[in-house]
Amino acid sequence: MTSRDTYHHGDLRRAVLTAALDVIRTEGPAALSLRDLARRAGVSHAAPAHHFKDRTGLLTAIATEGYDLLAAALSDATDLRDAGVRYVRFAVAHPAHFQVMFQPDLQRAEDPELQAAKARAYERLRAKVAGLTGDRVGDPELTGTAAWSIAHGFATLLLTNNLDRSLGGRAPEDAFWAVADAMFGTGGGE
Amino acid sequence: MTSRDTYHHGDLRRAVLTAALDVIRTEGPAALSLRDLARRAGVSHAAPAHHFKDRTGLLTAIATEGYDLLAAALSDATDLRDAGVRYVRFAVAHPAHFQVMFQPDLQRAEDPELQAAKARAYERLRAKVAGLTGDRVGDPELTGTAAWSIAHGFATLLLTNNLDRSLGGRAPEDAFWAVADAMFGTGGGE
DNA sequence: GAGGCAATCTTGCCGATGTCTAGATGAAGC
DNA sequence: GCTTCATCTAGACATCGGCAAGATTGCCTC
Incomplete structure (x- = not known):
């Protein structure tokens, strides 16, 4: 081509x-x-x-596309834990998007399309937190931050080759499931 | 100057x-x-x-210095949860080091000094995981990955301005304590 | 079907950057 | 006092991002 x-x-x-x-x-x-x-x-x-427009514009377009892809991936999640698995899966499937999305210095922060896509993705995550039932609900804001942190941390460490030894041959999403399981306890996310 | x-x-x-x-x-x-x-x-x-040597060499030196600073910060931690708080505090106190440390494409990965510093910092984290007692120990590898993920995710989201609304005026380390508390339960890290 | 318009792409140029080479300077050790 | 070598300077070259002016063409209107 x-x-x-x-x-x-x-x-x-x-x-x-x-x-x-x-x-x-x-x-x-x-x-x-x-x-x-x-x-x-x-x-x-x-x-x-x-x-x-320029180099920053290209990177901003990539970040925008990334947030849209992430929002689409999260929308099909059954619950919060499944959203976490999908978050990690997204990072593995679209590592370039993921990298650019979380380096604000590469983007044009004031771009309206970027802000809109970002807001859409963030809303999907918030919806999964709001959908939580049971006794583990607590403060939704806190729960959301915790869930996002664990998934984002795992994904970031994974893409920076810091979890190579921890995977032990497992697929990344399976390893993340095990990690989430160790934190929340079996069936705690339902 | x-x-x-x-x-x-x-x-x-x-x-x-x-x-x-x-x-x-x-x-x-x-x-x-x-x-x-x-x-x-x-x-x-x-x-x-x-x-x-060159631009990559400068960034590699920064990453190396960062890992040494992180190792020093973690060595004083009383337990795993305290190590997490110190991890977040390190990211806030040394945001430039932190950014470079976790962008491998900016560094010379084969640099022996970088590898050594990285190994030292990693060993500190592993020591805190090994020091865990009580019934929440489980698989050390899994626990270590979970703890690192939550602290690293929180720190990364914090530095990329994704937690501005979640902080609610609190200091970042206090907010992280609350998040860790929500995940592990009160006193679960001791 | 002809003409005009706007989007797309090209060419040429400028200043800035990373990196290499050769040479100047001076601090430290004998 | 002389040598040695780390440190710093000066110059050159290829490449890059960004800008301006012009060429090409798809498309819309009449």
Whole structure:
């Protein structure tokens, strides 16, 4: 896909996004170069700028897409613990999105689309906390922070290669289930 | 400190490190420029390279220093829960170190000093897990991963401005104590 | 079907950055 | 006092992000 016959690329925005996600996943956000992405897509060096304004704009678009993907992943969760498993699964499936989402210095914080997507994802998490029943409810704000912290911490440590020894051959989501089980006790999340 | 009388700076390594930490804390690692740091220290643009080899070398040195600071902070902890509080306190006190430590793509992973410091800090955490008594011990590996995840997740979300609403005016370490309390139950960590 | 408009892409340019090389300076040890 | 070597300077080169001006083309309207 590095050459083309037509003057217009056709779907340059998607091509640049895909290439960017590939670079970020394998080499990290610091290695990302707009000119390199342009070369990969077979366009001139200034072409991507028209779709993303600048480097920060591209990263902001990636974060926005990430929050939308996360919101979609969380919406199908049956309960809070399942949401945690899906959170970890999302991080593993979309490591590039995840990395960019949680590095605010790479994004344009005031971007309205980013803020909206972020709010949608956050609302999904809040809904799962509100859906809690039983005697383990307590302060919803506190419970939400605790659940988010454990899932986010596990996912982050996982993507930074800090849990390699702890996995013991298990799939990440299974390992997270075991961790959540150790904290909340069997069946405590229902 | 941007000018000097002598040809030699005296402590350029420390000056560059301090300036770098300041930039990272306020603008993030992406905004870090070796030439800018050189200007702040009042030396030529190539001077920092002699102390850190290159940009990655500087960031690796910061990560190494961070792991040593973390190990020192954890060594005084009375128990596992206290270690968690100290982990969060470390992240708040040294946000620049913390950011760099957990972005492996910024570091030279094969650096022996980095690996050694990382191992020392990890050993401190493992010691606190091993010191657990009572009926909540279970699988030490699992307990360690759970404790690390909750503390690391809380710290990360805190530094990325995702817990602003949840703090409610409390100091971060107090808020973390409440979260840990909600998860483990009162006195469960002793 | 012809004309105009706006989106898309190209080309050229500028300042800034990381890194390499060769050379200047001076502190420390003999 | 002389040597040695770590430290710092000066210059050069390739690359990058961003800007401006112009070329190309899809699309809408009449």
